[in-house]
Amino acid sequence: MMDTALASRRVNIVQGEYHTTNDPEVVLTTILGSCVAACLHDPVARIGGMNHFLLPGNDTPGGYSAEHGVHAMELLVNDMLKRGARRDRLEAKLFGGARMLSGLTDVGTLNADFAERFVRRERINVTGGSLRGDRGRRIQFWPVAGRARQMIMGASDGEVFAAERARPVHTPDLGGGVELF
Numbered sequence: 001m002m003d004t005a006l007a008s009r010r011v012n013i014v015q016g017e018y019h020t021t022n023d024p025e026v027v028l029t030t031i032l033g034s035c036v037a038a039c040l041h042d043p044v045a046r047i048g049g050m051n052h053f054l055l056p057g058n059d060t061p062g063g064y065s066a067e068h069g070v071h072a073m074e075l076l077v078n079d080m081l082k083r084g085a086r087r088d089r090l091e092a093k094l095f096g097g098a099r100m101l102s103g104l105t106d107v108g109t110l111n112a113d114f115a116e117r118f119v120r121r122e123r124i125n126v127t128g129g130s131l132r133g134d135r136g137r138r139i140q141f142w143p144v145a146g147r148a149r150q151m152i153m154g155a156s157d158g159e160v161f162a163a164e165r166a167r168p169v170h171t172p173d174l175g176g177g178v179e180l181f
Contacts (some may be wrong), residue, residue: 013037013052018076020049020083024144031153032096033136034108036115039093040076040124041146042085048143051076053111073118092119093148094129095139108132 011019013030021028028050030037041048053072081087097112112131119126128148130137136153 013050015052015054016072018049018051018072018079020047020076020079021143022047022083024142026143028141028143030139031136032139033098033100034096034106034111036094036096036108036111036131037139037141038073038076038115038119039095039129039139039141039143039146039148040080040085041091041093041143042080042089043091043146044089045084045086046144047080047083047085048141048146049076049080050139050141050143054107070114070118073115073122077122077124087122087124090122090124091127091146092124092129093127093141093146094119094131095137095148095150097131098133098135098137100134100136 009023009025009027011021011026011028013019013028015035019028022045024046028039028048030050030052032052035052035054037050037052039048039050051072053068077087077090080090094112094115097108097115099106099108109132115131116126118124127146130150133152138151138153140149141147
């Protein structure tokens with residue numbers, strides 16, 4: 001018997017990216033530390049998607065990139081609507097927002113708080129997920145089915161985030177003293 005998770009086509013989502021699909025063979029994956037991934041699903045249109053954002057941004061218009069939550073969420077929602085989803089049927093699972101480094105601004109909590117505010121303001125029903133904590137997560141999301149799997153990473157898995165921390169991030173001065181790692 002074949003494991004359907006292994007037979008699926010995997011699409012890895014990294015910082016600043018999103019992907020939507022109605023292909024039942026696709027599984028979206030990501031690895032999160034302080035970043036947040038929103039997994040959205042319309043059960044009637046059988047379409048879903050995932051994003052991965054690094055910083056919350058804010059709710060005012062600006063030149064933010066997809067690495068900012070406000071822009072990443074709008075891109076994901078709008079692409080799903082363009083493909084036939086309806087806003088009133090959207091369901092969300094939110095993951096990530098861990099506090100990965102003590103002594104610095106808790107970007108994970110800022111991201112988690114933003115994601116919760118966004119879905120509440122947009123009246124998107126939250127059906128699951130896992131936010132905050134102090135461990136990274138590996139996420140798999142089957143967008144057509146709306147099913148998600150989370151694997152909490154152990155303390156020895158910290159090297160997975162080395163590339164994430166080393167990646168240069170070019171952002172406008174947001175004020176408020178956000179520290180990047």
